Amino acid sequence: MARELFAAADDANTPISMNEVARRAGVGVATLYRHFGTREELAEAVYLSKVEEVTERAAQRTRHGDARTALAxxxxxxxxxxxxxxGMMDTLRSSWMSEDITASPIAQRIADIVAGFLRRADVDRSLRPGLDAFDVSLAVLALLTTASTDDSGPRVHRLIALFIDGLAPPTQGTERDEAGS
Incomplete structure (x- = not known):
């Protein structure tokens, strides 16, 4: 129920209140608050399930590809x-900015997903070694903030492609000479 309400609110670009979620779910607002202390916690739970769907779809499409292709x-x-x-991006951004990002369950799950790609790259060597899952996650999230509200995201997609290309391991002959840089 909450998932549908958040989706409708996102589509209409309007916030959904905890009172409305409780009313539509047929539970008391106190019951809802016992399970989710804040609207942000409820939003994270709802959107975490969507992140899992996105992850599963990408995993199915890239099952036989390398880690960089899968991460892209x-x-x-x-x-x-x-x-x-x-609406989700705004809600989650406020949650992440108000606390240590590592304390956010959805931020932690996103970092775990990215860590899986990094482990895969340890085997296939398609990403540069030594990458930090939270750093990569934060970079992708930061790139998402470059899209204005009336932009469908072409710039974001170009920036993500550029970023992912930058995670490729250096190739022979293109590494900078440490003494010369």
């Missing part, structure tokens, strides 16, 4: 989803 597909799908759900 997931990042593109995640960006498209987030850009379509601007």
């Amino acid at each position: 597909a997931w990042s593109e799908d995640f960006a498209s989803f987030m850009l379509a759900k601007r």
